[in-house]
Amino acid sequence: MDKPILIxxxxxxxxxxxxxxxxxxxxxxxxxxxxxxxxxxxxxxLGKESDIKKIVVMxxxxxxxxxxxKSHKNVFRAILCMGNVPPTTKMDCHVYTYFxxxxxxxxxxxxxxxxxxxxxxxxxxxxxxxxxxxxWVVQTSNTKELVNKHLALEKQHIFVLPIYSVPYDLKIxxxxxxxxxxIFIGQYTNAKGHDQLFKAWEMLYEREIKPVLHITVSVNYxxxxxxxxxxxxxxxxxxxxxxxxxxxxxxxxxKALIYPSFNESFxxxxxxxxxxxxxxxxxxxxxxxxxxxxSIVFDPYSPQSIVDAVINxxxxxxxxxxxxxxxxxxxxxxxxxxx
Numbered sequence: 581m582d583k584p585i586l587i588x589x590x591x592x593x594x595x596x597x598x599x600x601x602x603x604x605x606x607x608x609x610x611x612x613x614x615x616x617x618x619x620x621x622x623x624x625x626l627g628k629e630s631d632i633k634k635i636v637v638m639x640x641x642x643x644x645x646x647x648x649x650k651s652h653k654n655v656f657r658a659i660l661c662m663g664n665v666p667p668t669t670k671m672d673c674h675v676y677t678y679f680x681x682x683x684x685x686x687x688x689x690x691x692x693x694x695x696x697x698x699x700x701x702x703x704x705x706x707x708x709x710x711x712x713x714x715x716w717v718v719q720t721s722n723t724k725e726l727v728n729k730h731l732a733l734e735k736q737h738i739f740v741l742p743i744y745s746v747p748y749d750l751k752i753x754x755x756x757x758x759x760x761x762x763i764f765i766g767q768y769t770n771a772k773g774h775d776q777l778f779k780a781w782e783m784l785y786e787r788e789i790k791p792v793l794h795i796t797v798s799v800n801y802x803x804x805x806x807x808x809x810x811x812x813x814x815x816x817x818x819x820x821x822x823x824x825x826x827x828x829x830x831x832x833x834x835k836a837l838i839y840p841s842f843n844e845s846f847x848x849x850x851x852x853x854x855x856x857x858x859x860x861x862x863x864x865x866x867x868x869x870x871x872x873x874x875s876i877v878f879d880p881y882s883p884q885s886i887v888d889a890v891i892n893x894x895x896x897x898x899x900x901x902x903x904x905x906x907x908x909x910x911x912x913x914x915x916x917x918x919x
Contacts, residue, residue, distance in 0.1 A: 583657040583673075584634075585615040585916050591640055591663030593623040596848050597680065601662060602627050603745035607909045613917065616656070618648070642668065642705075658919040660912075665706055666713035674919045676739075677713040679706075680845035682723055682867070685730045688771050688842030689881060695770070707731055717741055717912065719846040720905070722866040739915065741908040742871070744848055746855045749828050754857035756832060761792040761817075762890070763834035763858065765827055765849050766841070768799040773840030773863070773880045778809060778816070780886035785814045791890060793838070794830050796822050831856040836893060839863060840880045847871055851903060860901040861889050873902040 587608070592601050601623075608615055609631045616634045619626075629635070638644055646668040654672050661667065661677045664684070684703045687696060707730070715737045718724050724738045732738055768774050774797065781793055790813075797806065798821040806818050819830060837853035839862040850860055850872055862868040864877035875898040879885035892898065 582614065583655060585613065586618070586652075586656040586659040587615050588618045588645075588659060588661045588667075589623070589663065590618050590620050590638055590645055591665070593620045596846060597662070598623065599745065599848065600743050603743060603907075603909055604662075604912070605629070605632065606745075607913060611910075611913065613913060618645075658916045660717070660916055661713065664702075666709040666711075668709060668712065670712050674715075675713045676715050676717050676915065677710075678717045679723065679727055679731070680719055682726055682843060682845045683771065685726045686843060691770060703730065710736075715739060717915075719743065720867065720870040722870040723845060725866075739912075741912045741915075742846065742905045743909050743912060744846070744851055744907050745909075746852055747824075747828070749825075750831065750852060750856050753828065753831055754855065756857070758835050758857060759833035760835050761794055761833050762836055762838045762861075763794045763830060763853065764838055764840070765796050765822075765830065765852070768797045768802045771841060771843045773842055774802070776880060776883050776886060777838065777840045778805065779883035780890070781814055781816060782809060782812075783883055783887050784890060785812070787887075789891065789894075790815050791894070792817060794819065794833060796820065796827070796830070828856075831858065834858050836861055836875070838886070838890070839868065840878075840886060841865075841867075842880055843867065851905075854901055854903045858901075859893070859898070861893055871903070871905045873899070873904060875899055875901045 589601050605626050606628050609628045617632055618636045618638055621637050621639045649667045649669050656673050658673055659675045664679050664681045666677045684699050710731050710733055716727050717739045718727055719742045721740055724740050727738055766772050792815040794817045796819050809816055836859040839850055841863055844867040847867055853860055859875040861876045862874045863880035876889045876893050878889040
């Protein structure tokens with residue numbers, strides 16, 4: 581009898597990583613693959629969790645993970661570590677490490693000191709453990725370059741296999757009538773570029789250009805600033821935290837996604853917007869250019885560059901944005917089951 585595959589999803593519990601995990605598990609179940617899942621204790625219930633034959637729920641502890649690997653060295657035919665970190669010991673099967681935390685290797689200007697220290701420490705741990713993985717899996721060519729430069733050993737291969745899932749309700753928006761607004765779906769963080777975007781919208785207002793911008797920010801200390809801009813008359817609509825099913829209605833109101841992020845592992849929001857039929861106006865950075873052909877690009881560190889991009893989009897005929905990647909979840913599963 582063939583040994584099962586191990587899907588190590590420790591440290592995966594929110595955001596894009598959770599979406600990828602759900603998509604991977606759904607597909608593994610649908611093709612009848614025999615696998616064991618290490619699930620983070622903080623992770624919500626997965627879509628097809630009841631169909632998984634064996635789940636090991638674990639606290640996000642490097643020590644507990646190490647003990648599990650030591651006691652299961654000969655159990656699996658292949659292992660996929662989804663949370664960036666290779667096993668803490670050498671295993672008796674082929675190990676793939678799925679790496680997507682690009683902030684560990686590349687940080688935007690002005691990144692907070694304490695966050696930088698944590699990122700450097702994470703990078704050191706992953707680098708030390710890199711001898712315990714056989715190969716790496718990444719989402720984009722941009723991440724491949726970073727892994728090759730900072731983490732990969734000489735004999736390790738880096739597979740570029742984007743994995744994503746876009747709901748049918750979002751895809752059918754491509755045939756629907758759209759509004760004329762701008763959309764930026766994403767929580768406020770130091771790397772998302774909200775500050776530059778807010779300044780750009782303020783500059784547009786001062787030039788009596790008043791496009792509507794929809795955002796989804798719920799970080800308390802940012803809300804007063806947004807309120808002041810709104811009171812000034814600047815057209816920013818903040819929806820706060822929005823369940824995914826309601827995000828679709830926000831996309832319906834938009835003609836273009838404006839994406840000022842400084843750094844992304846993939847840029848799922850860009851993919852979602854393109855699948856929904858929106859154009860993309862985005863940072864002129866490798867993470868974005870590795871997944872799409874945007875209508876217009878700008879310097880994300882320059883509010884004036886964002887202003888120029890919006891005016892250009894409003895006044896000129898710009899090329900339609902295009903996706904340049906596809907979902908490779910089946911290719912990833914083939915990689916695991918070929919061992």
